[in-house]
Amino acid sequence: MSHDTAWTFCQICRAECGMIADLKDGRVVTVEGDPEDQWSRGKLCVKGRNSPRIMYAKDRLRYPLLRKRRTGEFQRASWEEAIDFIATRIEATKERYGPQALVFYEGTTARVLDEMVLRRLARLIGTPNVTRTWSVCVGPKIVAYGNTFGRPLMPWCDLKNTRYIILWGANPPVTHFHRHLGITADIMAAWKKGAKLVVVDPRLTPMAAKANSYLQIRPGTDLALALGMIHHIILNDLHDEDFVAAHTIGFDELAEHITPYTPQWAERITDIPADSIEQVAEGFALSRPASLERRQGVQHSARATQTLRAMAILMAITGNVDVKGGLMLTPYRPLRSLPVPDELPRLSRSFWHDHFPLAKDASALLPEAILNETPYPLHGLIVIEGNPLSCFPNTRKVRRALAKLDLVVVHDLFMNDTAQLADVVLPACTFLEKGEISVQSLRQDHPVRTRLPVVEPLGEALPEWKFLCLLGRKLGYGEYFPFAGDQELIDAVLERAGWTGHEAAVATTPGRVLETGFTTASGKIELYSRPLQELGHDPLPTAPMDWPDDIAYPQYLITGARVPHFYHSQHRNIPTLRKAHPLPLAELSQVRASEIGVADGEEVTIKTRVGTAVFKAKVTEAIHPGTVSIPHGWAGEHNANWLIDDLCCDPVAGAPRYRDMGCVVEKL
Numbered sequence: 001m002s003h004d005t006a007w008t009f010c011q012i013c014r015a016e017c018g019m020i021a022d023l024k025d026g027r028v029v030t031v032e033g034d035p036e037d038q039w040s041r042g043k044l045c046v047k048g049r050n051s052p053r054i055m056y057a058k059d060r061l062r063y064p065l066l067r068k069r070r071t072g073e074f075q076r077a078s079w080e081e082a083i084d085f086i087a088t089r090i091e092a093t094k095e096r097y098g099p100q101a102l103v104f105y106e107g108t109t110a111r112v113l114d115e116m117v118l119r120r121l122a123r124l125i126g127t128p129n130v131t132r133t134w135s136v137c138v139g140p141k142i143v144a145y146g147n148t149f150g151r152p153l154m155p156w157c158d159l160k161n162t163r164y165i166i167l168w169g170a171n172p173p174v175t176h177f178h179r180h181l182g183i184t185a186d187i188m189a190a191w192k193k194g195a196k197l198v199v200v201d202p203r204l205t206p207m208a209a210k211a212n213s214y215l216q217i218r219p220g221t222d223l224a225l226a227l228g229m230i231h232h233i234i235l236n237d238l239h240d241e242d243f244v245a246a247h248t249i250g251f252d253e254l255a256e257h258i259t260p261y262t263p264q265w266a267e268r269i270t271d272i273p274a275d276s277i278e279q280v281a282e283g284f285a286l287s288r289p290a291s292l293e294r295r296q297g298v299q300h301s302a303r304a305t306q307t308l309r310a311m312a313i314l315m316a317i318t319g320n321v322d323v324k325g326g327l328m329l330t331p332y333r334p335l336r337s338l339p340v341p342d343e344l345p346r347l348s349r350s351f352w353h354d355h356f357p358l359a360k361d362a363s364a365l366l367p368e369a370i371l372n373e374t375p376y377p378l379h380g381l382i383v384i385e386g387n388p389l390s391c392f393p394n395t396r397k398v399r400r401a402l403a404k405l406d407l408v409v410v411h412d413l414f415m416n417d418t419a420q421l422a423d424v425v426l427p428a429c430t431f432l433e434k435g436e437i438s439v440q441s442l443r444q445d446h447p448v449r450t451r452l453p454v455v456e457p458l459g460e461a462l463p464e465w466k467f468l469c470l471l472g473r474k475l476g477y478g479e480y481f482p483f484a485g486d487q488e489l490i491d492a493v494l495e496r497a498g499w500t501g502h503e504a505a506v507a508t509t510p511g512r513v514l515e516t517g518f519t520t521a522s523g524k525i526e527l528y529s530r531p532l533q534e535l536g537h538d539p540l541p542t543a544p545m546d547w548p549d550d551i552a553y554p555q556y557l558i559t560g561a562r563v564p565h566f567y568h569s570q571h572r573n574i575p576t577l578r579k580a581h582p583l584p585l586a587e588l589s590q591v592r593a594s595e596i597g598v599a600d601g602e603e604v605t606i607k608t609r610v611g612t613a614v615f616k617a618k619v620t621e622a623i624h625p626g627t628v629s630i631p632h633g634w635a636g637e638h639n640a641n642w643l644i645d646d647l648c649c650d651p652v653a654g655a656p657r658y659r660d661m662g663c664v665v666e667k668l
């Protein structure tokens, strides 16, 4: 019996925690955290600890499946048959409708190697339609911060050294647990040294329960709160005049613009008392250095980009940018795409470009584009490690759109609900079965590491990049897909980037950007954004004075509160993980529960403009009184996206409104 250990890093979520796998006879028996890993510090979350169970799960896909034309059932196929089938359909689609009719979608698990090969293949085929989770995960932040401070910079808060922390729409102990382990530890360290902690959230999270102040905000109204704070700071001369004069442009326009957004106005919209808004604004402005740490809670709303612009402005006018204990700006470590021939025809515009020209992708728009054939017909979809049926807003429309396509291919570990509707289902690898380059883009200092497979793939499973290479060769682009193994591809990507694979963390020196200048057109922090104005967006964060209430749907729905046991739509099929959350529950306040006569455990219907769903109620005091919160990622009738409108996105970056839909909650 052979016994061995192997170093790797977990890739279930983007925290990429260091891991040591214990192997017996070529099988992973257990895994444990790598104590040398500076961020995960020897710890793994419950998903990471269960990664061998995920890899060896009985329902893992082990060979390709093709849907039989006559019966509609899946039939086992060889990789050769599957690739032949896909390549034939791609050729036919290209011939009849043009290459842009083909869409690739990558879910959150795909990383550098898959991305590099996929981008090369899409470019050779000639489609601009490669969509990822950009608009959902980071889009509004990138557009907002990029248009304020310039790019490419990675903004992060130096929480350890700060004196005042606003944790806004963020739940670091649960979300991306190990990435945020550092964040949580830094917050606690600062707190112990006397820093004040303020939490803004509709839900009373564990951090909110510990905080010095907790602002229980009405969902989707974060922009009003930020504007109320800016108003109070400027009108009371609490801003940092020297910093503003030296490093920003547009302050006079901002000061004039902010006049009507009083804390009293913000109180009516946010449900937060005006004196609490004033107190937090004063604390934030006067306790320098101060930091505002925001996450997905503010990113999935109708005004996400402008909300994040207002937050960036709060940091800037209080002089908390590029200073120890404030917002740090780390230069981005660029990765270069694998080369393609110069003479390829120009790409047409992506299907989202006319709506969201600033967006790197806007996958929520895909079902609408398929159904309405705008800006042109789309006919094929290849999904890599993703689950659009579960994750895209408006499930009813996603179903109709998938049914309209001539080709749907899903490459995944399990038969997820999108795969069940596919023409071809291909078996993918877990992170333990494939190599990778980790750029640690979620870590503020992004060191680079590489990893090789720990074990051979199960059954006939292949990593995504290998599937894409097979497809590329079949389509006649063999010379661009010569990679025989993980190491060869890793070497090619590293060489292209000019990296060795062991790049140390990028150092961030406070004051560097203030000295050299910001990478905006003006070289300063742009409180007033002309680039946004030129594209028809508000150059200063703007909110309607009469905040629109949805009279027909007067309660607020938030979806996507995280639990540590599942990553988005994954892992409900793993019994040890499912045990902790056998069913999705709708959290609603005691106030609303009493109004509609619902007790804990009884069923409620939740209705929005696009759909209805039934959930068991969890009655709690720990949520904004008019709000109901349901988890995301569940399949079938409990899919939260039956309720989310796909067309009501953030107008700048295209992020869906996962966290501020109007709804009605009633007893079933």
Ligand code: SF4
Pocket: 010, 011, 012, 013, 014, 015, 016, 017, 040, 043, 044, 045, 046, 047, 048, 049, 176, 177, 178, 179
């Ligand atoms: S937080 Fe958990 S799932 Fe994410 S990388 Fe770390 S161990 Fe893996």
